[in-house]
Amino acid sequence: MPHISRATRPAVRSAAVSAVVATALAAGLLAVSSSSASAAEVRVHDIQGTTRLSPLAGQQVKDVTGIVTGVRSYGSKGFWIQDPEADADPSTSEGVFVYTGSAALTVKAGDAVRVSGTVSEYVPGGEASGNQSLTQLTKPTVTVESSGNALPAPVTVSAKSVPSRYAPDGDPGDGGSVNALPLKPRSYALDLYESLEGMNVRVGTSRVVGATDPYSELWITVKPHENPSRRGGAVYKSYDDQNTGRLQIQQLAPVSEQPFPKANVGDALSGGAEGPLDFNQFGGYTLVARTLGKVTDKGLVREKTRRQAKDELAVATYNVENLDPGDPQTKFDALAEAVVSNLASPDILALEEIQDDNGAKNDGTVSAEATLKKFTDAIVAAGGPRYAWRSIDPENNKDGGEPGGNIRQVFLFNPERVSFTDRGAGDATTGTGVVRSSSGRAALTLSPGRIDPANTAWADSRKPLAGEFSFRGRSVFVVANHFGSKGGDEGLTSRHQPPVRSSEAKRLRQAQAVNAFVRDVEKVQKGADVVVVGDVNDFEFSATTAALEAGGALKSAVKSLPRAERYSYVYQGNSQVLDQILTSPGVGGSKGSKGSKDSKGSKGFAYDSVHINAEFAEQNSDHDPQVLRFRP
Structure with missing residues (x-):
């Protein structure tokens, strides 16, 4: 996807x-x-x-x-x-x-x-x-x-008419393509939609599962009971459960003549829509509405997580979507307000997509000091702590992302609650290692340091940032990640079924490298607190996550949530996991700690996917931040 x-x-x-x-x-x-x-x-x-x-x-x-x-x-x-x-x-x-x-x-x-x-x-x-x-x-x-003839009566697309199976398996003799297969519209959802291509179709009042985007389109579902999220979306649960009732809605009239309705996930498109069924690059089958109903606001609100207890360490991750000093102050202020009000000022915050000091200007600049000062100043102005930061500047244009932007991961931490253990002088090309300290505990050779940066798995991709923190006298190792994107993967409506997910191979190798590093820490210190966070660009059921978890080194904390709450991103009407926090066996309870427990977590830690962006037409980022609280 x-x-x-x-x-x-x-x-x-x-x-x-x-x-x-x-x-x-x-x-x-x-x-x-x-x-x-x-x-x-x-x-x-x-x-x-x-x-x-x-x-x-x-x-x-x-x-x-x-x-x-x-x-x-x-x-x-x-x-x-x-x-x-x-x-x-x-x-x-x-x-x-x-x-x-x-x-x-x-x-x-x-x-x-x-x-x-x-x-x-x-x-x-x-x-x-x-x-x-x-x-x-x-x-x-x-x-x-x-002229003036009656239009052909529309075909109604509904929960009753759309099959539960998404697509047939492609023909192995034709490279996995479904192109030459006879259509079976009563058996497969994609076959039904193809059999209606170009025809006048309609949907009745429907729930919005993908908010209005900048291109004047939204996603609805004609199957209200298909994998609903608690907040009105459609949860993407597995590669075999694609949510067949999703359909993209555009309109025939240019927005200059007819404004497109603004909708959030969970709202209702009252009165539905009617018009030709198209197929396009950015969503596949799309109802291009000649007549479009009204959006009924269902009052979706942005979530707020609870504040950590005095003896709980709160670790969060947030993709701030190419933040640089050239962005308007309103973006910095909105992101800062989210850190303070919605994330309750976590003790450690790993940021993804922090750009260099002049953003996408491609002139060799790699420092992000101006970006981070502007952001941390905005957090203070919003009533939050004066965060300190640690990061490593990338080599120019070697970490992917927007050319000239030099995105990287950054640790923000609240020095009133947690301290950072500085060791060595890490740089873009030198990898950190794990040694046994004089106390017999694990220690990083470089903190902050990059994990295995020469590994070809990280070519044109962000290198993981590892740091050693101390909370109430106990060391905590945090690894901030931003794995390779899904760019180049085929969409769910691909002519190949199942679709080709070519980008997964790179993330698999990246996950293996991070897993090996975590196991190195645990070899030196059994029961060490290791937290792996970030935008891993893959699902909790993916091979990428399985590689991170291999050998019991880590466990994806999002799996502690009910299935209806497992998502951090909405794409083509599917609420899905891209951002994750994974924990080592030592985190939250195996050491005899009381741990913590709330309605969203499990004994030993509390986990929250804080839904403040992905479901909304107005976004400060396209990702939802994640928060983990535990007692080291």
Whole structure:
């Protein structure tokens, strides 16, 4: 499930296709007229066929008839037509998209048209994306026969109509692709949606499971009882439980003409939506609403965790999303307020995505002192403690992320509650090790220090930051992480089923390196308190998490929560885990400590995924912070 940047939205077709359309316009091949109709040679369902790929792909078709059900004047410009005279085969769609490119056509919903053009299969994002394709007509000549016709009745997508199984397994003889498999819309959710591609569909009043984003889209579910979170989302529980009722909602009207509703997770899209069913790069099957209901606010509030007790150590992790001094003061203030009010000023706070002192300006700057001073000053202004910090500057452009930004992990700590044990002078390329101190306990050779930075697992990726802290006379080792992203992974709606998760191989090796380091600590000092935190960019059920936990070295604390509360991020309507805190066996109880217990944790520690961002249209980061409290 890749986390893909969409700075270039809305997506547009290739320059080559646009050039073809422009040439056709100049040559008079793309036109709208009101001449009399001629008999159609093929019908829309003949074009769509019974698989994901048109049997007529690449061929010219003439006088395909249909009623216009929607016109899109932005992004991928064109319109949808639907044949009101359906065949008896539920696997063949009766709708198709007519791609017009830059042409300013005058068709409107309700027009009866005849379209001649070329049948094509367009893959949003390109072949390498693994996406399914959209069947469409290109280089069209359009004849309007009449206007004001009734639109074909919409097909209702509902909990009753959407199958519980998500997709068939791909054909091993075709590289795992489902493209050539006959559609089974009564058996698989993706097959149902494909059988409705281009058709007029509707959803009734539905719960929002993905908040309105900057691209004017949101996600709903037509299955209110499918893996609901406590706060109204849809929890992504496993690779085999993809939440089949999710559907992306956009609107046909440009936002300049009709503002898109702002919704948080758990709100209701009252009255639902109706319009053509599209397929796009950033979400797959999408209802492009011609008519859109109103958002009913269900009053979702940002969570606050409890304050740690005097003898509890609170360790937190927070991805602050490319924070740099050029960000507006309001972002610093909002993040600081969250640290103080929502996270209750944790004793140790590991930050991810702290950028250097001039952000994305790519001039060789690697220091983040200005970023950290501005942030810690904002925390004081919000009523929090004067945090100290420790970090290691990366080599320029060697740790991935936004070019020039030089993101890194940073430890903030409250010196009134905890002290940092400084050892040596760690740098970007020198790894820290574990030795036995004169007292017989584990100690780091470099604190702060990086873990195995020369390991190729960390190429173009953030290196883990290890630090040794002291709380009430006891050492605590904290490792701050930001594993490789899911960029390059195929989406759940991929033509390959199951989708290819290529990025997982790198995170697996990263997890193995961190696991080896933790085991080194535990070899020297059995029962040592080791806390591994950060944005590991993977699920609690993933191979990455399993590699971190291997040999009993660590345990993912998010698993102590009820399944309905296990998430830190919302992507395409799936509430999922990306940020984690993992604990060694010594943390919270195996030493005979009383530990702590609350409604969200288990005996020995208390864990909280503090939901303040991921479910909201207004975000200060796209991640929710995590907090662990225990008695060392």
